[in-house]
Amino acid sequence: MPGWNFVLLVSGSDIHSDDMVKQIWWKLLGVVLVLYSFVAGLLIPLGPGITGVHPSRAQNGDAVAIDITGYNTHFTESDTRAWLKLSDRHALEAESIKADGRRHVTAFFSIPESFPGQDTINVLSLIVYNDRDGHAILPSAVFVRGNVADKSDLDRWNQPVEQLTSPASFHFPFRNILAETIRNTYYHVVLWFAMMVILAISMLQSVRYLRTRSFLADHKAAAFATTGTFLGILGVVTGAIWAKHTWGAYWSFDVKQNMSAIALLIYAAYFILRSSMTDPDVARRFSAVYNIFAFIMLIPLLYIIPRMTDSLHPGSGGNPAFGSEDLDNTMRMVFYPAIIGWILLGCWLANLTWRYFRLYDEL
Amino acid sequence: MLLKTYLFILVLFSATSSAWAATESMDFFQQMGKMYVVVVVVSVLLIGLAFYLYRLDSRIRDLEKRAGQE
Numbered sequence: 012m013p014g015w016n017f018v019l020l021v022s023g024s025d026i027h028s029d030d031m032v033k034q035i036w037w038k039l040l041g042v043v044l045v046l047y048s049f050v051a052g053l054l055i056p057l058g059p060g061i062t063g064v065h066p067s068r069a070q071n072g073d074a075v076a077i078d079i080t081g082y083n084t085h086f087t088e089s090d091t092r093a094w095l096k097l098s099d100r101h102a103l104e105a106e107s108i109k110a111d112g113r114r115h116v117t118a119f120f121s122i123p124e125s126f127p128g129q130d131t132i133n134v135l136s137l138i139v140y141n142d143r144d145g146h147a148i149l150p151s152a153v154f155v156r157g158n159v160a161d162k163s164d165l166d167r168w169n170q171p172v173e174q175l176t177s178p179a180s181f182h183f184p185f186r187n188i189l190a191e192t193i194r195n196t197y198y199h200v201v202l203w204f205a206m207m208v209i210l211a212i213s214m215l216q217s218v219r220y221l222r223t224r225s226f227l228a229d230h231k232a233a234a235f236a237t238t239g240t241f242l243g244i245l246g247v248v249t250g251a252i253w254a255k256h257t258w259g260a261y262w263s264f265d266v267k268q269n270m271s272a273i274a275l276l277i278y279a280a281y282f283i284l285r286s287s288m289t290d291p292d293v294a295r296r297f298s299a300v301y302n303i304f305a306f307i308m309l310i311p312l313l314y315i316i317p318r319m320t321d322s323l324h325p326g327s328g329g330n331p332a333f334g335s336e337d338l339d340n341t342m343r344m345v346f347y348p349a350i351i352g353w354i355l356l357g358c359w360l361a362n363l364t365w366r367y368f369r370l371y372d373e374l
Numbered sequence: 375m376l377l378k379t380y381l382f383i384l385v386l387f388s389a390t391s392s393a394w395a396a397t398e399s400m401d402f403f404q405q406m407g408k409m410y411v412v413v414v415v416v417s418v419l420l421i422g423l424a425f426y427l428y429r430l431d432s433r434i435r436d437l438e439k440r441a442g443q444e
Binding site for chain 2: 049053057062082189190191192194195198199202238241244245248249252253255256360363364367370371374
């Protein structure tokens with residue numbers, strides 16, 4: 012894999028790669044890529060979304076005027092249509108629409124007496140569409156109470172939302188709850204990707220130390236473990252801040268949070284182990300073996316256990332990750348360069364650190 | 375001493391900004407669609423990076439002192 016070889020070269024894994032350490036271009040590349048993720052990640056606007064509806068409750072048979080608050084919408088510039096959607100086959104289009112501004116529109120619906128099925132409470136999603144913005148969706152927007160056995164007005168639900176085409180535009184997707192914080196994908200998720208690569212390099216250096224007993228390999232293992240743990244701490248802190256504003260608390264004892272804290276504690280123990288032994292040769296050997304196990308423990312802690320139970324975190328417990336659905340092509344254009352940038356920046360930090368360790372031993 | 379000054383400025387900055395955010399500017403922040411969360415996260419990244427470099431810097435300074443004495 013050429014990419015992996017490159018990472019090994021940059022990290023100074025290869026004995027002949029000390030030239031790489033002295034070269035500046037990959038360090039600059041890392042800075043440029045991270046800078047690009049800051050600029051593009053902060054400046055590309057979000058797509059249109061719906062942030063609120065009022066009222067969010069109605070009775071069957073009612074004629075309701077629903078005030079809709081949009082985000083990054085242009086309701087006054089283009090004729091807007093709105094639907095209350097029950098399922099793929101059943102939806103109700105607004106009878107009329109009144110736009111009061113770029114972000115505010117009132118949609119008038121007359122809700123039928125009967126609903127398909129027997130449920131007495133039906134949950135409707137709201138869809139808004141215009142040519143300028145494309146479509147925006149608010150799931151579970153309106154709760155309607157009441158249903159009648161007489162299904163004579165049921166055919167009024169037969170206004171399924173037609174195939175809506177969004178105009179080609181350059182923006183990140185709007186997701187409810189997340190809103191602008193979807194940008195943290197480039198400042199939080201990326202750290203964990205970089206951390207895994209950096210800690211993998213650390214583990215490989217420990218293997219190399221056990222095979223060759225090269226002091227340099229031991230220094231590199233310790234340095235990459237330091238940088239990797241640093242990225243992990245940043246990941247936990249940024250994750251806690253993000254969680255506060257989406258899940259409601261800094262720490263909700265979610266399995267993903269707990270397991271990443273345990274993973275960091277395992278690495279904290281690595282540093283304690285290193286410094287607690289008086290015989291430096293024994294310390295090197297023990298910490299190399301421990302480091303290999305610490306990395307192997309990361310996989311179940313971060314990727315297996317969270318998937319086995321319920322978790323709020325995307326990518327765990329049947330909760331989709333930023334996968335095919337959430338990570339659209341515009342996000343990929345920032346996400347992947349940001350990962351490479353943070354890996355390079357992490358390698359640079361680790362390089363400085365192991366060069367410090369080497370000097371420390373020589374002096 | 376310098377570090378203490380920096381920490382003081384940091385605490386002052388965070389205290390004023392949170393007090394500011396709790397008052398009438400809150401509506402503005404809410405309207406921005408939680409953009410302030412992203413700003414805080416990016417700030418944490420840069421502060422963390424600066425902290426790492428500061429630690430390394432002071433350790434290297436110790437080495438330099440030791441090398442000078444020998």
